[in-house]
Amino acid sequence: MKASAGGYARASDLRHALDLLGQAGDAGRVLVGGQSLIAAMNMRLSTGDMLVDISRISGLAGVTQQDGRLRIGALTRHADLGGDPLVGRHAPLLAQAVGHIAHAAIRNRGTIGGALAHADPAAEFPACVLALDATMHLEGPDGARDVAVGDFFIDVFETAIAEGEILTAISLPVAEPAEVQILKEVARRSGDYALAGLCLVRRAAGVRLSALGVGSVPVLAQGAMAALDAGDIDAAVTALRAELDPQSDTQASGGYRKHIAGVLLRRIWDEIGGTA
Amino acid sequence: MTDVFRDKIDIALSVNGEPVEARVPAGRHLIDFLRLDLGLTGAHASCEHGVCGACTVRVDGDAVRGCLMLAAQADGAEVWTIEGLSDSGAIRDLQDAFVARNALQCGFCTPGMLVACADLLTRDAVPARDEIREHLSGNYCRCTGYEAIVDAVESVAKARRGAA
Ligand SMILES: Cc1cc2nc3c(=O)[nH]c(=O)nc-3n(C[C@H](O)[C@H](O)[C@H](O)COP(=O)(O)OP(=O)(O)OC[C@H]3O[C@@H](n4cnc5c(N)ncnc54)[C@H](O)[C@@H]3O)c2cc1C
Ligand code: FES
Ligand code: FES
Numbered sequence: 001m002k003a004s005a006g007g008y009a010r011a012s013d014l015r016h017a018l019d020l021l022g023q024a025g026d027a028g029r030v031l032v033g034g035q036s037l038i039a040a041m042n043m044r045l046s047t048g049d050m051l052v053d054i055s056r057i058s059g060l061a062g063v064t065q066q067d068g069r070l071r072i073g074a075l076t077r078h079a080d081l082g083g084d085p086l087v088g089r090h091a092p093l094l095a096q097a098v099g100h101i102a103h104a105a106i107r108n109r110g111t112i113g114g115a116l117a118h119a120d121p122a123a124e125f126p127a128c129v130l131a132l133d134a135t136m137h138l139e140g141p142d143g144a145r146d147v148a149v150g151d152f153f154i155d156v157f158e159t160a161i162a163e164g165e166i167l168t169a170i171s172l173p174v175a176e177p178a179e180v181q182i183l184k185e186v187a188r189r190s191g192d193y194a195l196a197g198l199c200l201v202r203r204a205a206g207v208r209l210s211a212l213g214v215g216s217v218p219v220l221a222q223g224a225m226a227a228l229d230a231g232d233i234d235a236a237v238t239a240l241r242a243e244l245d246p247q248s249d250t251q252a253s254g255g256y257r258k259h260i261a262g263v264l265l266r267r268i269w270d271e272i273g274g275t276a
Numbered sequence: 277m278t279d280v281f282r283d284k285i286d287i288a289l290s291v292n293g294e295p296v297e298a299r300v301p302a303g304r305h306l307i308d309f310l311r312l313d314l315g316l317t318g319a320h321a322s323c324e325h326g327v328c329g330a331c332t333v334r335v336d337g338d339a340v341r342g343c344l345m346l347a348a349q350a351d352g353a354e355v356w357t358i359e360g361l362s363d364s365g366a367i368r369d370l371q372d373a374f375v376a377r378n379a380l381q382c383g384f385c386t387p388g389m390l391v392a393c394a395d396l397l398t399r400d401a402v403p404a405r406d407e408i409r410e411h412l413s414g415n416y417c418r419c420t421g422y423e424a425i426v427d428a429v430e431s432v433a434k435a436r437r438g439a440a
Contacts, residue, residue, distance in 0.1 A: 001324065007281030008302035008348050020280060031346075038305065038344045039325040050281050051302065053349060079338075103414025105392065106326055108338040109345065190413040 003041035006048040010056060014139060014166065017054045021164045022141055024050035030166060031055070032075060035102070035110035036118045060113075060168055063087055071171045074113025079104070081112055090174045093132060093181035093199055097124035100183070103191045113167045116152075119159045119217070122193040126153055127212035128183065130220055131199035134172040140165035153217040176203050180272050184264045185212070188251065195252045196260040200268050209265075214246040214257050224265065233269045237262040287351040291316070292360025300347040307331040307342030309350075310357055318358035318387045329415030332388035333357050339395040358387035367394050369435065373428040378420070385417040393429045402433045 006027055011017035021028040029049035031037055040046040054060070054075070061075035063086045070090045072081070081087055082098030094112075101107060101115075101124055115125040116136070129136075129149050136147045138161060147160045154160060161167055175181070185197025197212040207228040211219045223239030246257035288297045291314060300309055305324075310316045310333065320330040324343045331342035334356040361367050370393055373379070380386045389412065396403055396411045403411070408429045409422065417425065 002308070003303035003305060003346075005283075005301075005303040005346075007283050008285055008346070009281045010348075010351075024281065031349075034344050034346065034349070035326060035341075038346065041303065042305070042324040042343065051346075053346075055349065102326070103329070104395065104411055105329065105332050105339045105341050105414060106344070108340050190410055 001042055001044050003038060004044065004047045005041065006050045008051045008053065010053045013057055014054075014060070014168070017052055017057060017166060018139065018141055018164065020050075020052045021166070024052065026163060028052055028164070030117070032114045033077065033109035033111045035106050036114060036120070054166065055111075061111075065090070065174060068174055069171045070174055071169050072112060073169050074116075074167045075111050076113075078102075078107035078110045078112065078115075082107070091128075091132060091172060091181070092175075093128045093183055093201065094125065096181075096183045097128050097199075100124050100185055100187070100194065100197075101191075106191075112170070116170065117159060117161055117167050119153055119157050120193070121153075121156055121215055121217055122213040124183065124185070124194070124197065124199075124212060127197065127199045127210040127218035129170055129172070130218045131201045131208045131210040132172045132181075133201075133208060134170045136160070136167060137169040137171065138162075138165045139168045144168075150220065156216045179203050182268050182272060184268055186260050186264065196246070196257045196264065198261060198264045198268060200265075200272070202272065209240070211240070211244060211261055214244045214261060219244060228269075233266060233274065236269075237265055240265055285348040285351070287348060289350050289352060290354045292356055292363070298347075302346070302348060304347045305343050306333070306335075306345045306347050306350055306355070309347035310342065310355070313347075316357045316359050318362075319391075320384060320387065322384075327414075327416075328385075329388045329392060330385055332391045332415065334361070334391055334395075339391050356391075358390060361390070361394070370394060370397065370428070370432050373432045374425070377424045377428040377431070379424040379428040381419045385415060385420075389415050389417065389425060393425075393432075396429065397433055397436065402437055403429075405430060408433075 027050045031051040031053045032055045061073045063084045134149045152160045180202040183199045185194035187194045194213045199210045201208045209221045224236040227236035241258045246254040248254045307321045322328045322330040326344045333342045408426045
């Protein structure tokens with residue numbers, strides 16, 4: 001099928017983009033890489049949008065380190081993120097995720113901001129930023145505001161980004177010396193969305209564990225985290241399976257997704273040496 | 277609505293080394309622009325949601341999905357399609373290897389496949405067969421199968437590094 005757009009405008013800078021969104025009202029729609037949005041438009045899942053193309057705004061792409069935090073611009077493409085040395089050092093979880101996201105040609109245009117704003121519960125980056133305890137930086141007509149990742153994902157394809165707002169960057173603490181970050185997932189074919197996946201981050205303060213593909217939003221598995229902090233992997237697997245409630249669909253049953261999550265947790269635990 | 281949002285957008289870009297100017301509807305994706313407006317029918321429009329890879333073309337040096345980029349977004353870009361890559365001889369060795377290894381039958385997937393393969397072959401090392409498969413995981417071939425395609429890419433990678 002063919003896309004139908006209400007109109008298109010290319011924003012020259014952030015202010016211009018916010019003005020355009022303000023003018024368009026509820027028909028306004030941010031366009032960046034288009035790797036989710038144009039697919040939806042082609043399938044006529046989204047029609048009549050007033051597209052505000054922010055992909056050429058300078059200063060919103062790239063990775064910087066300041067004041068003990070890593071800041072990742074929303075327009076940073078998956079392909080660039082995967083090869084970035086600061087990401088490799090402080091957020092290897094995101095670099096691992098890139099290898100699981102779609103295919104090379106899609107990673108050449110898709111952006112982390114787009115993936116987070118799109119908020120597909122089976123996508124990798126939303127679960128990664130949850131495990132990394134990131135902060136989301138938004139800019140709107142009334143100025144900037146920060147949203148903790150725990151408050152960001154609201155439902156399938158729904159986030160705390162309000163109408164007229166743009167996600168400009170995310171930030172996260174730089175890695176501790178002994179920090180562990182690991183992502184594992186099961187997908188039917190390379191590049192497919194995962195049937196289930198887990199992201200584990202271990203810092204001095206404890207473990208953070210998030211799950212993807214097993215709910216309407218990425219899930220922070222707090223019961224399993226407490227059990228892992230106590231060094232009890234069996235209790236952690238039991239707790240994890242109890243706190244997930246995945247849907248069944250044509251790809252896999254909910255029960256199978258839960259089973260996979262438990263298996264992945266044991267594999268991760270083995271790989272990181274099994275100590276709390 | 278105001279005049280800043282347009283339903284027809286003027287674009288100026290380079291396609292296969294030639295300057296092109298056009299006025300495109302806002303919803304027109306790049307692959308339809310290339311095929312229907314410019315008559316460059318080498319790359320194909322198939323699934324139109326990013327899954328099959330038949331529409332893969334090169335934009336500003338990167339292999340991208342022609343169906344997931346608006347023509348309006350290609351303003352100022354340098355676009356190469358299989359027609360230009362063939363005429364320039366840039367991937368002649370890869371095309372010869374596809375013929376020699378029978379890496380195509382109907383040829384529907386081939387223009388996209390070649391652009392994706394060429395992208396992998398710009399990297400320094402000779403890719404392992406697994407890496408070639410992984411790189412081509414987003415390009416579907418419904419009739420040849422992938423073994424011959426992987427053979428072709430591997431042989432070119434080795435030949436380019438004088439290790440054939
Ligand atoms: C075949 C295929 C397979 C894929 N497989 C995977 C996969 O396995 N895992 C995975 O995680 N993803 C996958 N994706 C999705 C891919 O990661 C997308 O690139 C990403 O979800 C969207 O990024 P984008 O820049 O292209 O955003 P766009 O498509 O341009 O936008 C997506 C949505 O986010 C909004 N938006 C974008 N940026 C902002 C911003 N800065 N502020 C506010 N709103 C914004 C847009 O309005 C739109 O609603 C796949 C895509 C395809 C086509
Ligand atoms: S037509 Fe673009 S990926 Fe299938
Ligand atoms: S040669 Fe027919 S689809 Fe690949």
